Amino acid sequence: MTDPSAGPPVDELSDRPMSWPVVSTRDLHRDDWVVALREDVITRPGHPEQFSRISLEHPGAVVVLAVDDDERVMCLRQYRHTTTHEFVELPAGLRDAGDEPAVETAARELREEVELEASRWRRLLSTYASAGVSEEVHEIFLARGLSHAPRGDFEMRHEEAEMERFWVPFAELLDAVLEGRVRQGPLVQAVLAYEVHRQRGTLDAG
Numbered sequence: 366m367t368d369p370s371a372g373p374p375v376d377e378l379s380d381r382p383m384s385w386p387v388v389s390t391r392d393l394h395r396d397d398w399v400v401a402l403r404e405d406v407i408t409r410p411g412h413p414e415q416f417s418r419i420s421l422e423h424p425g426a427v428v429v430l431a432v433d434d435d436e437r438v439m440c441l442r443q444y445r446h447t448t449t450h451e452f453v454e455l456p457a458g459l460r461d462a463g464d465e466p467a468v469e470t471a472a473r474e475l476r477e478e479v480e481l482e483a484s485r486w487r488r489l490l491s492t493y494a495s496a497g498v499s500e501e502v503h504e505i506f507l508a509r510g511l512s513h514a515p516r517g518d519f520e521m522r523h524e525e526a527e528m529e530r531f532w533v534p535f536a537e538l539l540d541a542v543l544e545g546r547v548r549q550g551p552l553v554q555a556v557l558a559y560e561v562h563r564q565r566g567t568l569d570a571g
Contacts, residue, residue, distance in 0.1 A: 385407050387405050387407050390406070391404050400422060400423050400424075401421075401422040402420075403420045403421075404419055419498070423494075424501075425460040425500075425501055426457055426459050426494075426501065426502075426504070427460060427503075427505075428503055428504070428505045428551040429455055429471050429475050429506050430505065430506070430507050430559055431475060431481055431483065432507065432535060435534075436536070437532040439455070439479050439481060440533050441453070441454045441456065442528060443527075444524050452547070454549050455551065457474060457551065458470065458474035467488075471486070472486070476515075478516075478530075479530050480516050481508075481514055482512055484510030485510045487507050489505045489507050489558040490503070490554055490558050491504050491505070492551075492554060535559070538556055539556055539560055
C-alpha cells in the first residue's frame, strides 16, 4: 500500500535541477557579445574539497528543420572556424532577443537566413548542447507549410554572408546522418527525431 502523505512519485528518468555550492567566481572573458567565459570554484555538498569548473555562458539557440510538401529539407552550408569545417546545417540562431518566445525566434531566423515562413510549427526537442561546458540549450523546431518570405532589411554578415542554401530530400539527409557524412549535432538530432515521429505516426501530435 502506498503512503498518501509521500507525495507524487519521483520520475527517475528525468533530469533534475541542482546547484552545488559556489565558493568564488571570476570572469575569464566578457565583452559586449552575448557569450562569456566564467570560472567557478565549487564544492560537493557537505564536503570541504574545492575544485574549479569553466562555464561558457550562452543564451541558447533555436534550430529549424523546415520540411516542404515534397519531404525536402532546407539546409545550409556554413563555415565554422573553431572546427575548421564547412558544415551542412539547418537554419538556426541565438536566443539573444530577451524574453522573445523560442518559436518566434525560430520564425525570425527562418525568414532571415533562408527567406521562408511556416504556417505550422512544433517543438521536436529541447537539448543541452554540451552540459559539462555550457548552459546552452537548443530548442529544435519542425516547420511545415512553407512559403517564400523576404528577409527585409536584415543583412547577412561574416560567415553568414558566405552561406549556401539548398534543398535535400529527407531520405538522403537521413542516410547522410546515419553514414556519418554530416555530423553537426543539432541537425543530427532534428533528423533522427523527425524520423522517429514518422515511424510512430506522431508527427501531427503535440
